[in-house]
Amino acid sequence: MKKNLFVFLILFFVSTFAFAAGDQEGAEDAIKIAMVTDVGGVNDQSFNQSAWEGLQRARDELGVEISYLESAQDADYIPNLQSLIDGGNDLVWGVGFKMADALLQMAKLYPDQHFAIIDFAYGPDAPSNVVGVLFKAEQASFLVGYIAGKVTETNTIGFVGGIEGAIIDAFEYGFLAGVYIANRDATVLSQYADSFVDAAKGKSIATQMYVQGADIVFHAAGSVGNGVIEAAREQDRWVIGVDRDQNDLAPDNVLTSAMKEVGDAMYKVAKDLKETGEFPSGGALILGLSDGAVGIAPTSNVHVPADILSEIEEMSQRIVSGEIAVPYNLETFETFKSEN
Amino acid sequence: MLIDIGFILGTMFMYATPLLYTALGGAISENSGVVNIGLEGMMTIGAFSAATTSYFLQNPWIGFIFGGFAGALLGLVHAVACVSYRADNVVSGIAINFLGPGIALFLARHFFGGTTHTKILDLDKKMPRPFDGVFEQNSFFDLILNQYATMFIALFLVFVVHFVFYYTRVGLRLRSVGEKPTAARTVGIRVVLYRYGAVIVSGFFAGLGGSSLSIAIVSHFWHPLISGQGFIALAAMIFGKWKPIPTMFACLMFGFSQGIAVFLGRVIPATYTELVSMIPYALTLIVLVLFVRRSRAPSALGGQVDE
Numbered sequence: 001m002k003k004n005l006f007v008f009l010i011l012f013f014v015s016t017f018a019f020a021a022g023d024q025e026g027a028e029d030a031i032k033i034a035m036v037t038d039v040g041g042v043n044d045q046s047f048n049q050s051a052w053e054g055l056q057r058a059r060d061e062l063g064v065e066i067s068y069l070e071s072a073q074d075a076d077y078i079p080n081l082q083s084l085i086d087g088g089n090d091l092v093w094g095v096g097f098k099m100a101d102a103l104l105q106m107a108k109l110y111p112d113q114h115f116a117i118i119d120f121a122y123g124p125d126a127p128s129n130v131v132g133v134l135f136k137a138e139q140a141s142f143l144v145g146y147i148a149g150k151v152t153e154t155n156t157i158g159f160v161g162g163i164e165g166a167i168i169d170a171f172e173y174g175f176l177a178g179v180y181i182a183n184r185d186a187t188v189l190s191q192y193a194d195s196f197v198d199a200a201k202g203k204s205i206a207t208q209m210y211v212q213g214a215d216i217v218f219h220a221a222g223s224v225g226n227g228v229i230e231a232a233r234e235q236d237r238w239v240i241g242v243d244r245d246q247n248d249l250a251p252d253n254v255l256t257s258a259m260k261e262v263g264d265a266m267y268k269v270a271k272d273l274k275e276t277g278e279f280p281s282g283g284a285l286i287l288g289l290s291d292g293a294v295g296i297a298p299t300s301n302v303h304v305p306a307d308i309l310s311e312i313e314e315m316s317q318r319i320v321s322g323e324i325a326v327p328y329n330l331e332t333f334e335t336f337k338s339e340n
Numbered sequence: 341m342l343i344d345i346g347f348i349l350g351t352m353f354m355y356a357t358p359l360l361y362t363a364l365g366g367a368i369s370e371n372s373g374v375v376n377i378g379l380e381g382m383m384t385i386g387a388f389s390a391a392t393t394s395y396f397l398q399n400p401w402i403g404f405i406f407g408g409f410a411g412a413l414l415g416l417v418h419a420v421a422c423v424s425y426r427a428d429n430v431v432s433g434i435a436i437n438f439l440g441p442g443i444a445l446f447l448a449r450h451f452f453g454g455t456t457h458t459k460i461l462d463l464d465k466k467m468p469r470p471f472d473g474v475f476e477q478n479s480f481f482d483l484i485l486n487q488y489a490t491m492f493i494a495l496f497l498v499f500v501v502h503f504v505f506y507y508t509r510v511g512l513r514l515r516s517v518g519e520k521p522t523a524a525r526t527v528g529i530r531v532v533l534y535r536y537g538a539v540i541v542s543g544f545f546a547g548l549g550g551s552s553l554s555i556a557i558v559s560h561f562w563h564p565l566i567s568g569q570g571f572i573a574l575a576a577m578i579f580g581k582w583k584p585i586p587t588m589f590a591c592l593m594f595g596f597s598q599g600i601a602v603f604l605g606r607v608i609p610a611t612y613t614e615l616v617s618m619i620p621y622a623l624t625l626i627v628l629v630l631f632v633r634r635s636r637a638p639s640a641l642g643g644q645v646d647e
Contacts, residue, residue, distance in 0.1 A: 040456055041456055043453060043455050044455055072442075072445070164613060189606070191605050191613075192613045194614055195617075197567040199553075199557065200354060200557050203354070203557065207350075211343060211347060223562065226558055226560075226562065227557070235478075249460055249560075
């Protein structure tokens with residue numbers, strides 16, 4: 001009897017490992033680029049999907065050979081990276097910071113293999129065969145902050161952060177700067193959930209902000225943000241999404257979203273590789289508005305008036321030209337305020 | 341000030357709801373002598389099933405019940421492993437916690453075109469809110485009472501389970517199975533049957549707990565929606581000495597301290613945000629040490645019985 005149970009349990013565990021699926025396409029002798037998704041999978045309608053779309057564009061426009069492997073759980077990262085290395089790929093991508101440790105480990109084991117990772121930078125001690133791609137989140141946050149500052153009627157705006165740190169600081173201070181430029185009278189209520197997963201807490205914090213009179217809340221808090229959006233629906237107020245176009249979660253309430261164009265960033269790396277033949281290496285590649293790697297959601301024109309959108313266009317150009325230096329932490333924000 | 345109190349109490353009820361169902365489920369299983377740390381996995385599968393069924397049938401009630409049944413199915417797996425095959429309860433529970441999210445993600449991809457989240461329910465296709473629009477929006481009473489039906493059902497179930505435990509023959513037998521299974525068997529109680537029933541019902545409750553998150557607190561299921569609530573519910577049950585009504589107070593206290601934490605997060609400078617977020621956990625520990633000195637588990641908990 002015990003033996004049966006043992007077999008039964010083993011089968012369960014094996015079945016949970018069995019979801020990693022592969023996909024290969026492309027021509028001979030081309031540059032081969034492959035990516036490992038994190039647990040979201042390649043159709044997650046979020047950054048994994050965006051990443052794969054970027055590679056598909058690289059295939060169609062640049063003729064590179066592409067493939068991906070999906071990870072069903074964190075333990076799949078290393079085996080998936082290993083398969084892609086064995087598959088003779090020129091560049092292997094890890095999509096998402098969760099893969100940082102696994103990717104670093106493999107980069108040390110295979111010094112001749114080139115690696116890149118989205119949303120993570122290893123710092124000065126990193127091996128030279130790995131590059132981290134970061135996004136200037138503050139620039140996209142600035143633009144949505146500007147929209148919020150213009151659209152608000154109560155002059156009270158909310159910001160819900162996940163866990164305080166350099167990454168979310170960029171969202172917060174970029175957003176504050178955008179509101180500051182658009183509307184000096186607006187106050188921003190800012191609160192952290194100390195979590196990236198607790199949707200109920202996000203809902204509770206956002207509800208409190210709406211009760212306090214906020215009419216727009218911006219979140220940079222991962223899954224906590226799903227709760228923020230739910231609060232906006234129940235209270236029938238505005239909410240601003242993050243990372244991807246979140247309009248599908250609440251078409252009537254999502255005003256705009258601060259987008260991170262993972263796919264465009266990966267396309268850019270592929271393009272540079274194709275044109276120069278050189279791999280990006282060592283340290284971090286920080287991409288922003290000028291690279292088309294961040295921006296506001298395409299659905300913004302549904303709720304945001306056209307004249308504000310044309311101002312956003314103008315603001316984008318001023319950021320790209322360097323006229324506006326968007327702050328990304330408290331210190332740069334203080335400087336920003338004294339200069340503007 | 342009054343609004344703030346209303347807000348804190350409202351948050352308490354919202355937060356406590358999924359915990360109430362799940363902790364009650366835990367109490368039912370453990371009073372029969374089977375440890376159930378698979379609650380988290382049962383909640384996950386329940387949350388997924390409820391969101392999916394509600395979306396396709398556009399009826400939250402069917403979704404809610406279906407979420408319960410999905411949890412019950414995992415409960416059955418746990419019962420087969422723990423009661424028939426006499427597996428270590430903890431090991432089986434851990435397996436359930438892998439299995440629940442695994443199946444949920446697999447099926448989500450199957451039903452929703454490869455994505456790992458379900459589609460959003462319209463507001464009027466979620467669980468109804470009986471007091472919606474009765475009071476002025478965001479007034480004191482609105483903040484407290486404008487809750488989803490799942491919250492009122494959860495409170496009602498607490499008293500149902502209390503009644504069954506202490507005022508019915510089934511309840512007495514169930515508890516005897518958890519305390520002294522050999523004695524229970526001697527007087528002709530079918531221990532295996534009771535344990536099977538209890539573990540399956542426990543899965544059903546945990547499934548309802550997951551549903552109360554995915555079709556009431558929010559309106560879809562995605563990967564980390566259930567992230568530790570099953571374990572918090574387990575803690576609340578132990579906190580509540582394995583008894584329904586004290587367990588209810590434990591859940592409400594946890595919800596209340598979350599409300600306090602969110603409220604203080606607004607009024608206290610951002611520098612202390614981590615400290616404020618610790619309140620629910622710190623308070624739980626303090627109360628546990630000060631007031632719950634004698635918490636005794638059912639004697640036969642986790643043990644096996646010969647047929």
